[in-house]
Amino acid sequence: MKVFISADMEGVSGIVDPSYINPDNGKNYERGRQLMTDDVNAVVEALLECGADEIVVADSHYQMTNILLERLHPKAQLLAGSPRDYSMMQGLDESFDAAFFIGYHTRQGVPGVLSHTMSGVIRNLYVNDMVVGEFGFNAIYAGLFGVPVCLVSGDDLIAEEARQLIPGIVTAVVKKAVSRTSALCLPLSESRELLKRQTRLAFEQRTQVTPLTTKTPLDVTIEFHHAGQAEMAAVVPYSRYHPERSAVSLTVDNPHDMYKGMRAMLNLAGMAEFF
Numbered sequence: 001m002k003v004f005i006s007a008d009m010e011g012v013s014g015i016v017d018p019s020y021i022n023p024d025n026g027k028n029y030e031r032g033r034q035l036m037t038d039d040v041n042a043v044v045e046a047l048l049e050c051g052a053d054e055i056v057v058a059d060s061h062y063q064m065t066n067i068l069l070e071r072l073h074p075k076a077q078l079l080a081g082s083p084r085d086y087s088m089m090q091g092l093d094e095s096f097d098a099a100f101f102i103g104y105h106t107r108q109g110v111p112g113v114l115s116h117t118m119s120g121v122i123r124n125l126y127v128n129d130m131v132v133g134e135f136g137f138n139a140i141y142a143g144l145f146g147v148p149v150c151l152v153s154g155d156d157l158i159a160e161e162a163r164q165l166i167p168g169i170v171t172a173v174v175k176k177a178v179s180r181t182s183a184l185c186l187p188l189s190e191s192r193e194l195l196k197r198q199t200r201l202a203f204e205q206r207t208q209v210t211p212l213t214t215k216t217p218l219d220v221t222i223e224f225h226h227a228g229q230a231e232m233a234a235v236v237p238y239s240r241y242h243p244e245r246s247a248v249s250l251t252v253d254n255p256h257d258m259y260k261g262m263r264a265m266l267n268l269a270g271m272a273e274f275f
């Protein structure tokens with residue numbers, strides 16, 4: 001039984017604002033890394049109890065070097081560092097039985113602790129006209145390989161966003177969003193127990209969750225905050241620029257190109273200065 005864990009940071013127990021997640025100047029960053037590693041360990045321990053025999057953990061936040069390998073459960077393999085062609089989902093393929101998303105957050109433009117989509121340039125991301133955040137985009141990527149996303153952990157609002165896309169998904173709500181940079185956090189011991197309990201439940205119910213799929217070819221559209229970003233993204237060959245909404249679309253026929261196409265547009269757009 002193989003399980004893929006994509007671990008982001010914004011939705012981790014106890015993390016409420018950028019001071020926990022920014023490796024460059026976050027005064028709570030070292031605490032954030034420990035909190036992230038502890039959340040992942042709770043899930044790994046419960047998965048091993050359930051009989052999982054191969055667990056790959058993809059560190060999926062920012063430079064993707066946040067999880068403390070020396071403190072990570074020794075039975076988990078850690079995928080760390082960047083860049084990666086498939087970013088938060090690198091390493092996932094059809095050989096996995098389930099994917100678990102830990103420490104996730106809501107999409108750009110809606111409430112939720114540290115809500116955003118991939119980077120600061122995206123206003124809205126769509127796959128085949130469905131607006132998605134990181135959860136939805138990554139769940140579709142997994143779904144196209146036939147892999148169901150069985151658990152999401154984070155605040156109460158990402159739990160709701162996930163349930164809207166995958167009705168049978170098990171959620172572990174480790175904090176209740178108060179604002180984009182504030183949350184009512186569960187005590188850590190309770191949080192870890194919840195993560196273990198919900199992991200066991202998700203594992204038991206994994207065959208009842210349908211992988212999230214969509215029709216192919218896949219239309220990936222990004223609405224940017226300003227035209228300069230869209231103009232840079234439109235450098236990607238075969239893309240289509242929609243100037244009236246600062247958006248760029250790309251049609252691809254497989255999940256690999258969906259991820260790489262999104263990243264190419266995102267990274268090019270990130271080069272455009274506001275002024």
Ligand SMILES: [Zn+2]
Pocket residue numbers: 008009010060061062
């Ligand atoms: Zn992140």
